[in-house]
Amino acid sequence: MDDSGGKSINDLPDALLQHILSFLETKDAVRTSILSRKWEHLWKSLSNLEFHQCYCKAMRKIFMNSVERVLLLRDSSNIEKFTLSCGIDDATRTRTWVSAAVNRNVKELCVNFYEGGESESFVSPLCLFTCATLTKLKITSHGVLRLPSSISLPCLKILSLQHVVFPDEDSTQQILNLRTLEELKISYCDWKNLKAITISAPKLRSLDICEMHRNDLRGSDACHVMIFGTALTFFSFSGGFWDDYCLFKSSSLVEAYFHVYGCYERSREIAHRAYKHIVGLSTVKHLTLTPDVLKIELSEELPTNCAKDDWILEPVPPCFQSCLKCIEIRDFVGLIDELDAVALLLKNAIALDDMVITCSTTGSEGQRKIREQLFELPGWSEIGRLNFV
Numbered sequence: 001m002d003d004s005g006g007k008s009i010n011d012l013p014d015a016l017l018q019h020i021l022s023f024l025e026t027k028d029a030v031r032t033s034i035l036s037r038k039w040e041h042l043w044k045s046l047s048n049l050e051f052h053q054c055y056c057k058a059m060r061k062i063f064m065n066s067v068e069r070v071l072l073l074r075d076s077s078n079i080e081k082f083t084l085s086c087g088i089d090d091a092t093r094t095r096t097w098v099s100a101a102v103n104r105n106v107k108e109l110c111v112n113f114y115e116g117g118e119s120e121s122f123v124s125p126l127c128l129f130t131c132a133t134l135t136k137l138k139i140t141s142h143g144v145l146r147l148p149s150s151i152s153l154p155c156l157k158i159l160s161l162q163h164v165v166f167p168d169e170d171s172t173q174q175i176l177n178l179r180t181l182e183e184l185k186i187s188y189c190d191w192k193n194l195k196a197i198t199i200s201a202p203k204l205r206s207l208d209i210c211e212m213h214r215n216d217l218r219g220s221d222a223c224h225v226m227i228f229g230t231a232l233t234f235f236s237f238s239g240g241f242w243d244d245y246c247l248f249k250s251s252s253l254v255e256a257y258f259h260v261y262g263c264y265e266r267s268r269e270i271a272h273r274a275y276k277h278i279v280g281l282s283t284v285k286h287l288t289l290t291p292d293v294l295k296i297e298l299s300e301e302l303p304t305n306c307a308k309d310d311w312i313l314e315p316v317p318p319c320f321q322s323c324l325k326c327i328e329i330r331d332f333v334g335l336i337d338e339l340d341a342v343a344l345l346l347k348n349a350i351a352l353d354d355m356v357i358t359c360s361t362t363g364s365e366g367q368r369k370i371r372e373q374l375f376e377l378p379g380w381s382e383i384g385r386l387n388f389v
Contacts, residue, residue: 010039022048026070044075049101053086055114060089068093071100079104085112091123099125105133112140129153129175139164147171153178160185163212169194177201188212191223191243200228207232211239229253241273247281256281257288281319288328316348326354333359334370339377346379355380358387 021029021043029043049070053063063086082101088094094113101109102125109128123146124139130152137153138160139145145164151174159181166172172194176184181201185208191197199207207227223243229235229250236257237245260274281287317324327345332338346355359370367388374380 018045018047021046025052026050027066030070044073045077046074047078047080048083049074049079049081050083051086051097052083053114060087064090064093067097071097077104079106081108081110082106083110085110085114087114095123095125099127102127102131102134106131107133108136109134110136110138112138113142138162145172145175147175151175151178154180156180158183160187161189162187163189165190165192166194166197169197172197179203182206184208186210191225194223196224196226198226198228200226200230203231204229205231206234208234208236209239209245210236211242213240214242237277241270244273245277247277250281251283253281253284255286255288256284259290261290279317281317281324283323284319285323286326286328287319287324288330290329290331320349320351322351324349324351326356327352328356328358330358331360332357332370334366334373339373342374342380343377346377346383352383354385355383356385356387358389360389 017039026043026046026049029046051063051067051070053060067084079101082098084094084097086094098109098111109131111124126148128134129148130150132152132154134153135155136158137156140162142163143165144167145161147167149171151171156178157180159175159178161175162185166189176197176199178201180203182203183206184199184201184204187208187210190212207229225243225245227235227245227247227250229247229252231252232250233252233254235247235250235253235255238257238259238261240261258274258277260270327349329338329342342355342357346352357374359367371386374384374386377384
């Protein structure tokens with residue numbers, strides 16, 4: 001009871017107080033131990049541990065000591081989620097922290113190793129890649145992803161890899177094709193050590209690839225990434241097709257997103273690689289394209305002696321004639337090439353029920369002009385929707 005005769009927070013059950021603490025960063029949860037004797041040991045059973053190192057070098061030793069103190073004083077209960085974001089000043093100590101989480105049957109593990117220091121040569125503990133309880137793994141390393149020769153993650157469903165350099169084809173093939181994998185995100189990763197790789201995890205439902213921008217054009221040295229999406233329902237690609245991606249057997253695909261950038265000097269190469277993707281979308285129902293995709297595709301389809309009114313899409317992607325129900329176009333500004341592309345899509349996507357164009361043009365006059373231009377296109381008035389943001 002407090003002085004007013006009411007109940008205080010200390011009267012709440014320990015389990016509820018620990019749930020409240022789980023929403024705090026670990027260092028703040030530990031600080032609650034000074035509140036009273038009741039709070040002194042509550043943090044020691046936290047199931048979610050989260051450590052973020054600041055960039056100040058003077059604080060690094062304090063950070064490392066605090067992580068070890070928490071792991072040493074914590075009780076033996078399981079860890080649900082372990083998050084670690086830090087530089088690699090002492091690789092041995094960092095491996096010990098990750099191993100401690102694995103030994104406590106961690107389910108979600110997120111590690112972010114800053115660029116620089118020993119990060120390029122950091123080797124994760126072997127137990128990380130044989131963890132029987134891990135369901136979600138996110139690795140950001142800014143260096144080569146050192147993988148063991150054998151990987152066994154029987155419960156892993158979600159994998160996110162960011163800023164890693166894939167080491168070789170054999171180990172990369174293993175980590176990207178785990179039999180239980182359902183969601184895979186590959187962001188700003190480097191395939192330079194690979195010639196060809198296959199992504200064919202049998203339960204994979206969602207695949208998101210965001211390419212790392214490259215200044216050098218790999219051309220024939222590009223990595224050939226073959227994707228067999230037998231269970232895939234969502235596919236997203238953002239980048240400049242610096243490597244060659246091919247999508248096969250995507251009969252379950254429902255939604256696809258393409259954002260192409262950094263391609264002004266490579267339009268023919270980009271058009272070839274992008275078109276292979278779009279033609280392979282045999283069952284997609286919702287397709288989102290950025291205007292650059294359309295510009296590249298159509299500029300390469302147009303012969304030098306052909307007028308824009310004669311543009312054709314040959315061959316027409318199968319989904320355009322059977323199951324594609326919605327096309328969404330973002331960042332539309334109303335350029336002639338964009339309008340011609342919309343007209344081409346309206347003409348060829350005969351199964352279409354809905355076309356949504358999002359435009360960032362401001363000013364009532366600009367918006368009025370775009371509306372008028374779109375309503376002049378055959379088919380737009382029946383299925384078109386225009387949004388301004």
